[in-house]
Amino acid sequence: MALRLFDSLSRELRELKPAHPDGVFRFYTCGPTVYAPAHIGNFRTFVVNDVLRRLLELELGRDKVKHVRNVTDVDDKTIKRAREERRPLWEVTREWTDKFHADCAALNCLPPHVEPAATEHIREQVDMIEVLMRKGNAYRAADGSVYFKVSSFDHYGRLSRVKERELQASSALAGKVHAADADEKEDVSDFALWKAWKPEDGDVQWPGPEATSGRPGWHIECSAMSKKHLGDTIDLHTGGVDLLFPHHENEIAQSECCNGATFARHWYHSEFLLVDGKKMSKSLGNLYTLDDLVAKGFSPMALRYALLTGHPRKQLNFTLDSLHAAESALATLRAYRATLPAAGGAPDAFSTVFENLHDDLNTPAALGAFFSIVNRGSGGIDAAAFDRVIFALGLKLDAPVPVKVQAPAAVNAIAERRWAAKQIKDFATADALRNELTAAGWSMLDRKDGYSLEPLKK
Ligand code: AMP
Ligand code: ZN
Numbered sequence: 001m002a003l004r005l006f007d008s009l010s011r012e013l014r015e016l017k018p019a020h021p022d023g024v025f026r027f028y029t030c031g032p033t034v035y036a037p038a039h040i041g042n043f044r045t046f047v048v049n050d051v052l053r054r055l056l057e058l059e060l061g062r063d064k065v066k067h068v069r070n071v072t073d074v075d076d077k078t079i080k081r082a083r084e085e086r087r088p089l090w091e092v093t094r095e096w097t098d099k100f101h102a103d104c105a106a107l108n109c110l111p112p113h114v115e116p117a118a119t120e121h122i123r124e125q126v127d128m129i130e131v132l133m134r135k136g137n138a139y140r141a142a143d144g145s146v147y148f149k150v151s152s153f154d155h156y157g158r159l160s161r162v163k164e165r166e167l168q169a170s171s172a173l174a175g176k177v178h179a180a181d182a183d184e185k186e187d188v189s190d191f192a193l194w195k196a197w198k199p200e201d202g203d204v205q206w207p208g209p210e211a212t213s214g215r216p217g218w219h220i221e222c223s224a225m226s227k228k229h230l231g232d233t234i235d236l237h238t239g240g241v242d243l244l245f246p247h248h249e250n251e252i253a254q255s256e257c258c259n260g261a262t263f264a265r266h267w268y269h270s271e272f273l274l275v276d277g278k279k280m281s282k283s284l285g286n287l288y289t290l291d292d293l294v295a296k297g298f299s300p301m302a303l304r305y306a307l308l309t310g311h312p313r314k315q316l317n318f319t320l321d322s323l324h325a326a327e328s329a330l331a332t333l334r335a336y337r338a339t340l341p342a343a344g345g346a347p348d349a350f351s352t353v354f355e356n357l358h359d360d361l362n363t364p365a366a367l368g369a370f371f372s373i374v375n376r377g378s379g380g381i382d383a384a385a386f387d388r389v390i391f392a393l394g395l396k397l398d399a400p401v402p403v404k405v406q407a408p409a410a411v412n413a414i415a416e417r418r419w420a421a422k423q424i425k426d427f428a429t430a431d432a433l434r435n436e437l438t439a440a441g442w443s444m445l446d447r448k449d450g451y452s453l454e455p456l457k458k
Pocket of ligand 1: 030031032033034040041042043044045239240241242243271272273274280
């Protein structure tokens with residue numbers, strides 16, 4: 001059963017297969033920037049990629065997939081955080097890398113086979129920059145920074161379809177923000193490969209191209225690390241949609257000019273997670289980490305399940321209610337699993353589930369097909385076939401079930417009164433009671449036939 005996936009470059013569904021004669025599928029995912037906890041939007045991208053990795057392993061064999069996901073441990077944000085906290089950069093990035101690993105494990109994401117860190121691959125990045133300079137694709141600016149000359153690469157803009165004019169406009173806009181950078185460049189659309197040391201970088205510096213000290217630009221790290229660990233041409237490169245431009249466009253330009261070979265044969269971008277219909281942001285108070293949800297009494301597995309209920313190429317609106325639904329779906333699966341014999345069922349009992357997963361990673365349709373089989377009963381099904389689906393989706397049914405935080409009696413009483421007021425459409429009273437609940441530190445989630453109470457985030 002071929003695994004077909006949308007390719008952002010050709011804009012069509014294409015079958016995933018390894019190009020290398022050794023049959024190993026080379027798969028690169030842009031990883032996290034480690035200066036704070038990853039939020040549940042980041043985890044949508046990583047969970048979707050984890051399902052992809054699992055399907056590839058089922059399809060090609062466990063030893064025929066090589067998955068690389070980097071850690072961005074030096075950039076403007078990480079340096080700024082270290083400076084604010086007056087800590088060494090490595091200490092800050094180590095802390096958040098460890099936290100990221102713990103969250104990934106709780107969400108049952110398989111660790112990548114190689115997880116290279118940008119600061120451990122400075123030499124490889126400098127080597128690529130020096131090749132680009134020699135070939136005339138890069139130039140040194142007055143302050144010692146090195147820029148990629150966008151006009152030297154004819155295919156620039158093919159992935160994101162940015163036209164020359166738009167590129168100028170968007171770069172000019174970015175130029176305003178980074179006025180210092182813009183001054184040094186020959187053209188506003190050029191981007192930094194190497195950033196010369198500035199006093200605010202403190203002790204963050206390495207010897208760079210032609211021995212100028214500084215640090216690498218963000219884009220070059222992925223080009224250098226995928227080259228080192230997967231070779232010049234990879235089978236699949238993935239990330240969230242926000243990386244399509246300029247990050248992935250720039251990766252293509254650097255890698256193809258340096259290596260003289262196609263960089264990635266297939267590009268896949270998953271869509272954003274919204275929360276309550278809006279972009280997640282600290283100022284809106286709708287930015288959740290995994291810990292925030294666990295503190296509210298939800299299990300990491302419920303988050304994983306909820307993240308899979310939307311088509312990965314469509315925006316998904318996250319609500320706390322979707323976690324309640326996810327917990328009960330997991331409970332249904334757990335109970336169903338307990339009724340199954342170990343063997344003796346039809347091996348292809350869940351073929352409709354896999355058909356949907358293989359059709360552009362349609363996880364909501366796959367879950368629909370899964371539940372239509374589960375709801376029919378356990379006749380003809382064995383645990384081995386069921387567990388194959390559970391493995392593909394990466395669900396862990398034996399993970400501990402959370403103990404819900406119970407609201408105190410006084411809070412329950414206000415909620416009861418509010419629910420009653422809503423039933424008789426006395427919205428003024430209902431709103432006033434909601435304010436009382438908020439003041440007491442609780443939020444009330446209304447559903448069609450009832451409500452639930454959640455402790456508010458601190
Ligand atoms: P970062 O740590 O910012 O480099 O992001 C890590 C990954 O998360 C990237 O692939 C981003 O595209 C992705 N990402 C960031 N925000 C969201 C979001 N709200 N929904 C889904 N993916 C996201
Ligand atoms: Zn990247």
